[in-house]
Amino acid sequence: MMMEEEDLRERIKRAQKGNEKIVKAVEKLKRAEVKVLKDEEWEVEDGMVLKEGRIYIPEGDLRREIIQLHYDTPIGGHGGRWKMAELVTRNYWWLGVTKEVGRYMDGCDVCQRYKNQSEVPAGKLMPNAIPETP
Numbered sequence: 535m536m537m538e539e540e541d542l543r544e545r546i547k548r549a550q551k552g553n554e555k556i557v558k559a560v561e562k563l564k565r566a567e568v569k570v571l572k573d574e575e576w577e578v579e580d581g582m583v584l585k586e587g588r589i590y591i592p593e594g595d596l597r598r599e600i601i602q603l604h605y606d607t608p609i610g611g612h613g614g615r616w617k618m619a620e621l622v623t624r625n626y627w628w629l630g631v632t633k634e635v636g637r638y639m640d641g642c643d644v645c646q647r648y649k650n651q652s653e654v655p656a657g658k659l660m661p662n663a664i665p666e667t668p
Contacts, residue, residue, distance in 0.1 A: 542603075543582070546596060550583050553592035588627040600626055601638045612645055 550556045576585055583590045591597050604621045605612065613621075618639065619632045628634075639645055 542599075546589060546591060547581055549592050549594055549596055550590065556583050556590070556592060585627045588623065588625055591626050591628045593628075597628060597631075597634060598638065601635055605635075605638060605642070612642070615639055
């Protein structure tokens with residue numbers, strides 16, 4: 535598990551370095567010779583860009599992988615939209631994280647099979663009336 539976490543951190547660093555918006559923001563931080571940008575929302579720590587103390591994840595496959603790591607676990611997974619969004623946003627941030635968690639859940643086969651149905655059952659089937667004339 536520790537090895538996977540280290541690998542994930544390195545992949546996040548590489549993805550952040552490859553994202554043009556992040557590179558510009560980091561350059562702006564360095565030019566201003568400060569570690570914090572815009573009222574302590576953005577900062578660079580240990581080579582990673584953080585937003586409000588959480589690791590910023592740029593667009594790409596890493597977002598889906600992070601959701602999957604939190605969602606498909608026996609302990610905390612398949613717990614509902616808000617629980618999953620809260621679990622992911624404890625350590626990570628990106629714009630639209632809640633929507634992306636919701637889309638992931640909407641595509642989860644296990645959740646779709648076992649979720650509670652909010653509709654009232656249709657009731658018993660009734661035979662059609664027999665017409666008197668043809």
